[in-house]
Amino acid sequence: MIDSKDKFIVKFRGVRGSHPKPERNFMEYGGNSACVEVNVNNHLIILDAGTGIINCGNELLQEHIAKAHKESINATILLSHLHNDHIMGLPFFKPLHQKDSNINIVGFSAYEEGLDAVISQLVFEKSFPLGLNEINAKLSFYDINDSYALILDENDNTPDMIKIEKEEDALPQDEEVVISCLKSSSHPKDGVMIYKIAYKDKSLVYATDTEGYIGADQKLALFARNTNLLIHDAQYTTEEYLNTCAPKQGYGHSTFDMALDTYKQSKAENLAFFHFDPNYNDEFLHEIEKHYTNSCKNCIVPKEGMEIVLR
Numbered sequence: 001m002i003d004s005k006d007k008f009i010v011k012f013r014g015v016r017g018s019h020p021k022p023e024r025n026f027m028e029y030g031g032n033s034a035c036v037e038v039n040v041n042n043h044l045i046i047l048d049a050g051t052g053i054i055n056c057g058n059e060l061l062q063e064h065i066a067k068a069h070k071e072s073i074n075a076t077i078l079l080s081h082l083h084n085d086h087i088m089g090l091p092f093f094k095p096l097h098q099k100d101s102n103i104n105i106v107g108f109s110a111y112e113e114g115l116d117a118v119i120s121q122l123v124f125e126k127s128f129p130l131g132l133n134e135i136n137a138k139l140s141f142y143d144i145n146d147s148y149a150l151i152l153d154e155n156d157n158t159p160d161m162i163k164i165e166k167e168e169d170a171l172p173q174d175e176e177v178v179i180s181c182l183k184s185s186s187h188p189k190d191g192v193m194i195y196k197i198a199y200k201d202k203s204l205v206y207a208t209d210t211e212g213y214i215g216a217d218q219k220l221a222l223f224a225r226n227t228n229l230l231i232h233d234a235q236y237t238t239e240e241y242l243n244t245c246a247p248k249q250g251y252g253h254s255t256f257d258m259a260l261d262t263y264k265q266s267k268a269e270n271l272a273f274f275h276f277d278p279n280y281n282d283e284f285l286h287e288i289e290k291h292y293t294n295s296c297k298n299c300i301v302p303k304e305g306m307e308i309v310l311r
C-alpha cells in the first residue's frame with residue numbers, strides 16, 4: 001500500500017460508465033468501468049468496484065508478495081450503488097482471495113435483504129465460481145444511509161459508524177478520516193450514494209450516476225461545498241442528452257454542463273468529469289477536454305491512471 005501518511009492521493013482506475021470499453025481508440029482515456037483509488041493518511045479507500053479495481057488489486061497483491069506477506073492488505077470499498085458497471089470487478093479484486101486481507105464493503109441495499117446478502121447473490125453465488133462464504137479475506141459489511149458517517153482512526157482499519165446529529169459530527173478530528181454520504185434519488189431505480197472523504201481540511205466528493213436538475217443539484221452543491229475535488233458524472237454532451245430521436249433524460253446521468261453547474265454552485269476547488277459514455281472515443285474526449293478546460297482552468301477530464309494529490 002502507498003505510504004500516504006499525512007497525504008491525500010487520488011488515482012483514477014476506471015473512468016468509463018455503463019460498461020467497459022476495451023477497444024483501440026478508447027485506450028488513452030481508458031476502457032475500465034468506474035473505480036477511484038484514494039490513499040489518505042495510510043488508509044486505502046476505493047470508490048466503486050468497476051473493472052478498474054482489478055488492476056488496483058493486482059498491484060496490491062504484487063506489493064504484498066514483495067513484502068513476503070508481512071503486512072495485511074486493508075481496504076474500505078465504497079459502493080455508490082449495485083449496477084453492474086460498479087461491481088463487476090469485485091470478485092476479481094485479488095486481495096479478496098487472501099487470508100490476511102481485511103476488506104470493508106460499504107453501500108446500501110434497497111431490498112429487504114442486507115448489503116451482504118444482495119452482494120452475495122449478485123456478485124458471487126450466481127455469477128462466480130465461489131460463494132461469498134468461500135472468500136478468504138475477512139469481510140465486514142456496512143449498510144449505510146446519510147444519517148451516518150464512518151470514522152477511520154489512525155492505525156485502525158475498522159471504521160466506526162456514528163450517527164450524525166449535527167454537521168460538525170462529520171468533520172474530521174486530528175488524524176481521523178471521515179466518510180459521509182448523501183443519498184440521491186436521481187438514478188433509476190434505487191438511487192445512488194454520493195460519498196465525501198475528508199481528512200484534516202481536505203476533502204473530495206464522489207458523485208457518479210447522478211442526473212442534474214435545472215439550476216444545478218442544490219443538495220449536492222451544498223454537500224460538496226468548498227470541497228477540493230468534485231468527481232461528477234458527465235456521461236453525455238448536452239446535445240446528446242436532448243437529442244429528440246433518442247433523448248437521455250431520466251437515464252440517471254448528467255451532462256458535462258450539468259456537472260459544471262453543480263461545481264460552480266458548490267464552489268469546489270477542482271472538478272473531475274467522470275463516467276464517460278462508452279461510445280465516446282479518445283478523439284471525441286480530446287475535443288471535450290479542449291472545450292471545457294479552455295473555459296475552466298480547474299476542470300479535468302481524467303484519464304485512467306491519472307493521479308491527483310490534494311494539497
Ligand SMILES: [Zn+2]
Nearest residue numbers: 017018085209
Ligand atoms: Zn454507472
Ligand SMILES: [Zn+2]
Nearest residue numbers: 081083187209
Ligand atoms: Zn447506475
